[in-house]
Amino acid sequence: MRKLLLFSVVLLVGIVFIIRLFYLQVYSSEAYNIYEDNAIRKVFHYPKRGYVYDRKGKLLVANQPSYDVMIIPREVKPLDTLEFCGLLKISKEDFIKKYNRNYRYSPRIAQVFLAHLSKENYAVLSEKMHKFEGFYIQKRSLRDYQTTIGANVLGYIAEANQKEINADPYYRMGDLIGKQGIELSYENELRGVKGVKFIQKDRFNRDLGPYKNGAFDTIPTAGKDVTVTIDAELQEYGELLMQNKVGGIVAIEPASGEILSLISAPSYNPNLLVGRSRSRNYTKLNNDSIHLPLIDKGLLRMHEPGSPFKALIALTALQEGVLDVNTKVTCYHGYVYGRNGRKMGCHCGGGVRVLNTGISKSCNAYFATAYRKTIEKYDDASHAMDVWSNHIRSFGLGNYLGYDLTIGKKGNIPDGAYYDKWYPDFKWQATTTLSNAIGQGEVLVTPIQLANMTAAIANRGYYLTPHIIKSIEGQNLDKKYTTVHNTTIEKRHFEPVIQGLFDVYNKGTAAFLQIPGIEICGKTGTAENFTKIDSVRTQLTDHSIFIAFAPKDNPKIAIAVLVENGYFGARFAGRIASLMIEKYIKGNITRTDLETWVTSRTLEHEYEKPFSGEPFGINANSRVLLVEDYEREKKAKQSLNKLE
């Protein structure tokens, strides 16, 4: 027995060691990843980020060098803080705050101490940098916007956050990534591929030389230049017209689905979100709750479509064969329906309407009849609603369009199931949902959906997915953007409707918006809207909406304009749509009267109403103000407030 003690101890030790080795090397060891190995320093070389050009080749976005002061807190030696702070133009308290923040984050990892030095500061500092151990200057590339327009479309880049880093291991702390607009959508193309050098270091963090003689090192691949479909001139003009208003304009080339301009008002200068003042400006923009400048109104504002939707009501009714172009409907200044004799008002003037006059005069009674006939075609209202919904959805409404910008809203096109859920107890019918006939009720759209719908009408029955990308250097366009989406409406039904839309300009509600020499088809729209003031649902002045395309034959541009609280469609949106079309097709403006009218007027007072805390009038009880009058009244009010 005595012989066995040492023998067993030896075996036991051997077994314990092998178990421990298994635990360390197999069980708890992760697959070797050179990026995780802190014995290897990774030095990244960032390629040039791709430039962005407009459809005519105008440079919109380029790059500029920027210099960051980097810090490795552990390596910082006592320094002349007075001199250092003087060079960086920061206070000593600032210095201590930043240093502590960096140290808390990690004493070992190199990180940004002060971002975006000015060129002058850099020149002075770089000569003296050797005095300050633990600090160094890192050159980076920032965006340089060659324009002041299209902030929301162009988007911006900023440091990748932790979530983005986790999602894609390509990014590391401090890398820049597209956050919005084109920068986000085409991040992979624009950024290129950064190069990396692996350097073996020792435990004192000193470089020993290239790891495996640079066998794994890569050279950076430059980012690709990108051309967008935006027409910078048109975009700029649209932004000018939208001054002092809130809303969006979307213009699409119907034949290609290219987005000619995507305007969100108010906009801001994209250069505000570059450099050291970025975060201050961002906060300021983000806090503007009246105008919400960071919200792209063209893509994100859901609203009732209003009367432009009547064009689709007419098309579905024709397709379903419930009426023809000559079917007569008599308008008695409204449409009476339901058991209790509810009445939908109409401002068309009354009289006998056919399809053409129904559209051009925007007769509610006519479309209520058309809608009711469509839904009552089948005994089962729910089924009829599905059929109708299917037609409407074929115009790209009620769902994401699939365009190449990452934000959007689905909108809403109700179907049978939608109302079955709403009214589980009793059977609903066409009249229950009659508001849909005039683009109110449950129908919701975004401006880009409206513009796409207009393009589909202009194309007589098809559309291409709207897109912002025109071409990427050395790369073919995604098939998605060259695929035709057909609507469920036959081509022959479009001509009478288009004639009606033409007559809107010719003799109807937009006759005063005619542009000499261009045959424009369009439709005015007005959308009721509500807000909550102290949790009371309060109606605001209607949104002014307009859709149009031109020329009537072989259309070049389809456009949707939303001016929030602009009242009736022709007042603001119609004027702006006409001017945009003239600008795009002619290149210059002959209707300067319209232009002057639009640019000299403001809706700021409308936007301030819900926040004023005072009772206010809307629609006909509200005025449209000249910019000067608005300024004067504001000053008067301010001085009055001071007196009180």
Place this chain on the structure above:
Amino acid sequence: MSLDRNHNLKFDWITILLFLLLVGFGWVNIFSASATGEISSYFDMSQPFGKQLIFILFTLVLIILILSIEAKFYERFASVIYLASILSLLGLFVIGKTVNGATSWYAIGGMTLQPSEFAKMATALAVAKYISDLQTNIKSVNDQIKTALIIFVPAFLILLQNDAGSTIVYASFFFVFYREGIPHVYLLLGFAVILLSISALKFGVITTAIIVGVFILIHHFFIQKKNKNILKPIFIIVISTVFAFSVNFFYSNVLKPHQQDRISLWLRLEKDPAKLEAMKRDILYNLNESEKAISSGGFAGKGFLEGTRTIGKFVPEQHTDYIFSTVGEEWGFIGSSIVVILFVLLIIRILHLSELQKSQFSRVYGYSVASIFLMHFMINIGMVMGLIPTIGIPLPFFSYGGSGLWGFTILLFVFVKLDSNRINEW
């Protein structure tokens, strides 16, 4: 003489093969741990791997020398070798050189020599000689004390030189004594000392006393049938309590702060998280890096000269005490396990041969060799993998250093020579 010549070839080639494998693989890892940049020559004397190669070549000379001396020489001159060794340890107090706080070296020209590495072999010879003496009865307390003194003298001298790690190695002779017949109660005592020490440090004196009391009284009243004398259990409880108290006293008043920290970390004694962090950063740095290096090797390792943490010298003193972390990083689980298995095989082989010895001297000596190897193997690899507190002793045949390599080689090959002679014993 003709007989002798025949029997000289009766060396145990398995032991020699294991020795060669360990030394060879050891050098490969020293090369990896100490090579930087361009290698001009494997014999580059400015680099550890170059020096170690010279040491290894000289080892071959030593082996031939040891094996050609007659086996009886070692038994006959055991006392002389032991005395010489003690003198060499004493001499350190006069002309010793201090490295890393330990006065354990003689400086001869550009070379240093560490006599404690040779003292182990001298002590083993002396112990074997004394126990195998016909007049010695290991079961008598008087002889037990005398044998203990043989070990205590060099161990104490080495402790005075501030080399606590090497002192602990002398505890390995316990296995030898146990094999040679000291009473079982010593084994019990050994366990009790270890358990009491850990308990006293971890739970405090009072808790320890209560635990001991409960166990002893249960044993006394419920298990033990005869001999109901109550004084004996009470005496054991008092002794245990006094021992527990002295362990705590020893820990706080005798041990140096860095030794306290190592034990404190191992037993998780520090409760304040901030202090614990600081301790881990300062004391555990080596261990952390060594564990990281081993862990990063994964199953198959990064390959020879490919260990990024070895190249970057993240583990301090990697070519000496922490050489096993190089094995772990570059050769992975497979390579490290093979090294562990080679050591286990070598020790078991020595044990097996010892049991075959006809002379008690050879058997006791062989047992000492196996025990000493086990102690080094267990403490060094256990420490590098974070299983036991940091105790700086080399891994036999692997760690860089001439004295260590020669000390272990002499230790082993004297036994190989004794073993080859066992046929001639009668």
